[in-house]
Amino acid sequence: xxxxxxxxxxxEVEERTxxxxxxxxxxxxxxxxxxxxxxxxxxxxxxDEDVRLIEAMKRFIAEGVPASRAAELVxxxxxxxxxxxxxxxxxxxxxxxxxxxDEAAAERLLGEAHALHPVETVLELVRKTMVEIGTLWHRGAxxxxxxxxxxxxxxxxxxxxxxxxxxPKRAPMVIIACAPxxxxxxxxxxxxxxxxxxxxxxxxVGANTPLKELRxxxxxxxxxxxxxxxxxxxxxxxxxxxxxxxxxxxPVLAFGGGFxxxxxxxAQSLGGTFLAEEGALAVERFNDLVLEKxxxxx
Numbered sequence: 550x551x552x553x554x555x556x557x558x559x560x561e562v563e564e565r566t567x568x569x570x571x572x573x574x575x576x577x578x579x580x581x582x583x584x585x586x587x588x589x590x591x592x593x594x595x596x597d598e599d600v601r602l603i604e605a606m607k608r609f610i611a612e613g614v615p616a617s618r619a620a621e622l623v624x625x626x627x628x629x630x631x632x633x634x635x636x637x638x639x640x641x642x643x644x645x646x647x648x649x650x651d652e653a654a655a656e657r658l659l660g661e662a663h664a665l666h667p668v669e670t671v672l673e674l675v676r677k678t679m680v681e682i683g684t685l686w687h688r689g690a691x692x693x694x695x696x697x698x699x700x701x702x703x704x705x706x707x708x709x710x711x712x713x714x715x716x717p718k719r720a721p722m723v724i725i726a727c728a729p730x731x732x733x734x735x736x737x738x739x740x741x742x743x744x745x746x747x748x749x750x751x752x753x754v755g756a757n758t759p760l761k762e763l764r765x766x767x768x769x770x771x772x773x774x775x776x777x778x779x780x781x782x783x784x785x786x787x788x789x790x791x792x793x794x795x796x797x798x799x800p801v802l803a804f805g806g807g808f809x810x811x812x813x814x815x816a817q818s819l820g821g822t823f824l825a826e827e828g829a830l831a832v833e834r835f836n837d838l839v840l841e842k843x844x845x846x847x
Contacts, residue, residue, distance in 0.1 A: 557595040580620035647699040707738040714745040722772040726758035728779040729787035737778040760791035775799040780807035800842040
């Protein structure tokens with residue numbers, strides 16, 4: 550996948566089209582056109598298609614067409630994008646949209662994904678997209694701010710999906726939390742969505758959860774399960790240090806996240822179980838543990 554198509558700076562576009570950079574920025578603000586990408590340093594980069602449409606806009610205005618109407622005509626000249634359908638196509642498009650800070654395009658792609666695929670596949674799409682953007686960030690191919698934008702956007706979509714799933718009050722309860730010092734919530738949010746879809750009442754308490762307060766919540770609410778996500782060795786060390794709060798916290802105590810994906814056997818050292826790296830399998834395994842423990846489903 551080519552992450553960037555941009556090749557011309559503002560100065561180069563000015564030279565080619567004789568349209569000033571201030572005018573280009575004005576068009577971008579007012580009409581959503583053109584749509585330059587951003588370099589890792591934050592500079593606008595324009596592609597050949599941008600240049601072609603800028604020149605068309607210039608011609609329309611020179612012919613006496615009002616700028617707002619000219620922008621509408623230019624948008625009609627934009628080639629209709631092919632509709633992606635496979636997971637890999639959707640992932641390539643979503644990564645590209647987020648790297649280009651194009652939230653509208655990301656919304657369209659996720660809408661397409663929901664129309665074509667079940668929730669489990671959409672969650673896998675979100676996970677793989679964030680992994681790929683993280684890899685690009687580690688390589689220096691995208692900036693930290695771009696990575697943060699993508700992460701915030703995807704987390705927001707997952708929270709929105711979680712809220713529309715409903716949360717039946719009489720269903721058996723599961724508490725999902727991230728370990729102390731753990732800021733990466735993606736996997737935990739995905740699991741929360743899947744468990745709600747499976748019929749559980751899910752309380753998602755988020756990142757960097759103090760174990761003492763988690764235990765107090767569990768003692769008060771008596772959930773059938775507590776699930777904790779950790780992606781780093783430091784988060785695991787925090788869990789070890791607070792192990793006394795985890796003993797007997799719920800009939801099912803489960804661990805997940807990047808750290809336990811790499812070393813699943815360490816879940817037992819905390820008195821719990823590693824479910825599975827893949828979300829749907831984790832839910833299936835959790836259901837089995839609930840039955841094994843004799844916890845009645847509502």
